[in-house]
Amino acid sequence: MRLRLYYPITMLKILKYSFYDLMRSRWSYVYFAFYLLLGVVLLFLNNDLSKAVITLMNVIIVLVPLIGTIFGVMYYYNSQEFTELLLAQPVKRSSIFLGQYLGVALSLSMSLILGLGIPFVFYGLFESSAIWDFSLLLVTGTFLTLIFTALAFNIALTNENKIKGFGYAILLWLFLAVIYDGLFLMTLILFEDYPLDKLSLIGTMLNPIDLSRTLILLKLDISALLGYTGAVFKQFFGTSFGFIISFIMLTIWVVMPVLRIVFKSKKKDF
Amino acid sequence: MKHIIFLIAAIFMANSTIAQTIEVCKTCPNSTLKKGIANAKSFDTIVVKNGTYKEHNVIVDKPLTIIGKNYPVIDGELKGEIITIISDSVTVDGLFIKNVGNSYTEDYAAIRVKNSKHFLIQNLVLEKLFFGIYIEKSRYGKIFHNKIVGEAVEEYNSGNGIQLWYSKNVEIEHNFVQHVRDGIYLEFSDFCTIKNNESTLNVRYGLHFMFSNDDTYQDNTFENNGAGVAVMFSKRIKMFNNTFKENWGTASYGLLLKEINDAEIEGNTFEDNTIGINVEGSNRISYKHNTFKENGWAVKVKGACYTNIFTENNFLYNSFDIAYNSKVNDNAFDRNYWSNYTGYDLDKNGIGDVPYRPVKLFSYIVNRTPETIILLRSMFIDIIDFSEKVSPVFTPDDLLDNNPQIKKLTW
Numbered sequence: 100m101r102l103r104l105y106y107p108i109t110m111l112k113i114l115k116y117s118f119y120d121l122m123r124s125r126w127s128y129v130y131f132a133f134y135l136l137l138g139v140v141l142l143f144l145n146n147d148l149s150k151a152v153i154t155l156m157n158v159i160i161v162l163v164p165l166i167g168t169i170f171g172v173m174y175y176y177n178s179q180e181f182t183e184l185l186l187a188q189p190v191k192r193s194s195i196f197l198g199q200y201l202g203v204a205l206s207l208s209m210s211l212i213l214g215l216g217i218p219f220v221f222y223g224l225f226e227s228s229a230i231w232d233f234s235l236l237l238v239t240g241t242f243l244t245l246i247f248t249a250l251a252f253n254i255a256l257t258n259e260n261k262i263k264g265f266g267y268a269i270l271l272w273l274f275l276a277v278i279y280d281g282l283f284l285m286t287l288i289l290f291e292d293y294p295l296d297k298l299s300l301i302g303t304m305l306n307p308i309d310l311s312r313t314l315i316l317l318k319l320d321i322s323a324l325l326g327y328t329g330a331v332f333k334q335f336f337g338t339s340f341g342f343i344i345s346f347i348m349l350t351i352w353v354v355m356p357v358l359r360i361v362f363k364s365k366k367k368d369f
Numbered sequence: 370m371k372h373i374i375f376l377i378a379a380i381f382m383a384n385s386t387i388a389q390t391i392e393v394c395k396t397c398p399n400s401t402l403k404k405g406i407a408n409a410k411s412f413d414t415i416v417v418k419n420g421t422y423k424e425h426n427v428i429v430d431k432p433l434t435i436i437g438k439n440y441p442v443i444d445g446e447l448k449g450e451i452i453t454i455i456s457d458s459v460t461v462d463g464l465f466i467k468n469v470g471n472s473y474t475e476d477y478a479a480i481r482v483k484n485s486k487h488f489l490i491q492n493l494v495l496e497k498l499f500f501g502i503y504i505e506k507s508r509y510g511k512i513f514h515n516k517i518v519g520e521a522v523e524e525y526n527s528g529n530g531i532q533l534w535y536s537k538n539v540e541i542e543h544n545f546v547q548h549v550r551d552g553i554y555l556e557f558s559d560f561c562t563i564k565n566n567e568s569t570l571n572v573r574y575g576l577h578f579m580f581s582n583d584d585t586y587q588d589n590t591f592e593n594n595g596a597g598v599a600v601m602f603s604k605r606i607k608m609f610n611n612t613f614k615e616n617w618g619t620a621s622y623g624l625l626l627k628e629i630n631d632a633e634i635e636g637n638t639f640e641d642n643t644i645g646i647n648v649e650g651s652n653r654i655s656y657k658h659n660t661f662k663e664n665g666w667a668v669k670v671k672g673a674c675y676t677n678i679f680t681e682n683n684f685l686y687n688s689f690d691i692a693y694n695s696k697v698n699d700n701a702f703d704r705n706y707w708s709n710y711t712g713y714d715l716d717k718n719g720i721g722d723v724p725y726r727p728v729k730l731f732s733y734i735v736n737r738t739p740e741t742i743i744l745l746r747s748m749f750i751d752i753i754d755f756s757e758k759v760s761p762v763f764t765p766d767d768l769l770d771n772n773p774q775i776k777k778l779t780w
Contacts, residue, residue, distance in 0.1 A: 150686060150708060161748055280749035287741050288734070295740040303743055312747060320745055323665030323688035325617050326643045327739045333619075 110194035117202025134214025148229040171251025204248040239311040249356035394418035437463035478503035500528035519549035533558040691727040698765035706774040725773040730757035
């Protein structure tokens with residue numbers, strides 16, 4: 100018994116625990132079932148992989164961040180007692196929170212990939228030309244899950260009050276998914292007399308939802324995007340440059356909030 | 370009876386004296402094409418044997434049939450025009466012509482037909498050219514199955530593949546034109562038929578009409594050109610079953626219509642173009658049975674277009690279906706299939722119960738501030754598009770398809 104107590108509890112162990120805990124929870128199945136249903140219904144109604152991919156893109160860009168934030172906040176508050184128990188053990192704080200974060204993010208990503216992947220594979224994805232568009236969709240979906248779960252953990256760590264935490268989480272989603280684009284559009288129209296191509300690209304980089312949208316636009320709407328004359332646009336969209344920069348920015352968007360989780364959890368009083 | 374025998378004998382003798390076959394080869398008495406033509410009489414056939422002939426300014430001034438055996442090379446050594454035809458009823462067949470001279474003052478061509486009738490130019494291969502086949506003030510000819518591959522990079526110092534100028538009743542068929550300025554160019558040329566050609570990778574247009582009326586082009590493919598086809602200042606042009614593909618860029622269209630009246634556009638496919646059709650100041654045009662697939666803009670309508678009628682077309686997954694820059698609309702859309710249609714069909718007659726509005730508010734915004742294109746497919750844009758759809762303020766409120774099809778159309 101004594102030996103076991105000294106056996107170090109690592110981040111991996113906590114990750115495993117969180118992951119299995121979530122795998123057993125009803126919500127993971129609901130989430131998985133939702134994507135499965137979405138995929139099946141879309142393919143059933145459309146009979147066309149490329150159109151289904153376009154519809155899916157709209158869904159993924161809006162819903163994945165929403166589910167990621169809500170789920171992240173919910174999981175944190177629900178497992179608060181267990182976290183406090185863990186904190187009494189000789190475990191590094193960063194391991195606890197990173198473990199939990201990765202547990203949530205990975206189980207959500209898995210539901211997304213399996214839920215959407217299974218119907219598409221059965222529908223003949225591998226023989227279709229849409230396979231690259233579809234994989235890009237899944238990769239962006241996974242990135243969005245990682246980003247928004249991390250942001251949710253940040254919100255939950257800073258707010259003891261559950262109601263406030265949920266409120267901020269929904270506000271964050273609403274801001275990034277809708278309001279930001281509204282403000283962005285207003286800015287562009289307001290300053291239309293000035294060269295705007297750099298500004299519009301920077302504006303896109305600062306919002307992970309816009310960033311993933313652009314990444315998918317690069318695949319689906321490249322012919323429309325090339326209609327604009329700006330040289331910076333042309334370099335960004337016409338070459339693989341845009342693709343690489345977008346992925347780098349998405350990675351930064353994952354790393355920054357995760358670093359803040361580590362930093363915040365070290366200082367926090369429980 | 371006597372008369373008939375005499376007549377037959379006369380024809381036989383006439384034939385043997387007039388229609389001779391003259392051979393041109395390196396070791397023959399006629400060692401160049403020029404010598405061959407000089408020694409030939411009208412209606413003779415000149416057979417050019419395999420080899421390289423360094424010649425330019427070859428003038429064909431009598432009705433001759435010039436046939437190349439195994440593609441002899443006529444090398445112009447960049448000195449100027451290579452073959453000029455100034456006689457009626459000339460046939461040129463099976464030559465490989467290259468190295469046409471470049472000039473900023475004169476339009477040197479690989480082969481030019483001037484003031485002639487009943488010419489036939491076929492099975493030629495043209496390379497390293499300035500202008501390819503230049504038909505000037507000529508009628509009733511045929512340009513058939515030629516391959517023209519240029520090296521054009523800039524518009525100002527390159528020529529066109531096949532050019533017609535003040536010519537009538539010319540048939541252009543089964544040609545393959547690449548890397549020139551305009552693949553095929555018609556200026557002041559009426560009643561021409563352009564069929565089954567493939568015009569790709571050209572600097573400017575795949576096919577270009579200027580002040581040309583009553584022409585037909587069909588079953589052609591235009592791919593990856595600066596812009597696919599430009600039809601300007603022309604009347605009664607028929608455009609059937611052509612394919613316009615991958616014409617990408619800022620001023621790039623599948624088809625550009627400028628000041629066109631009474632045209633018919635039927636059964637064409639527009640795929641992956643920045644703009645499928647760009648329409649400016651064009652009236653009474655019928656668009657029928659066309660397929661617009663995955664274009665940036667399927668159709669962009671700019672000012673002063675009246676009575677354009679779109680019936681039974683497929684609009685599939687375009688970023689924008691129709692874009693307008695004004696609030697006035699005199700064009701009709703009926704019985705089209707729109708993949709972006711979200712209505713329903715409760716009475717199951719195959720026609721949607723709610724009209725479709727093909728012009729989105731966002732296309733107006735993009736028209737005004739082009740950089741906003743980056744917000745395409747954003748949720749905020751969907752919301753404002755939706756509110757505009759419910760109560761049109763900026764888009765013409767009578768611009769709608771009252772009978773949108775539920776299923777993709779097949780013909």
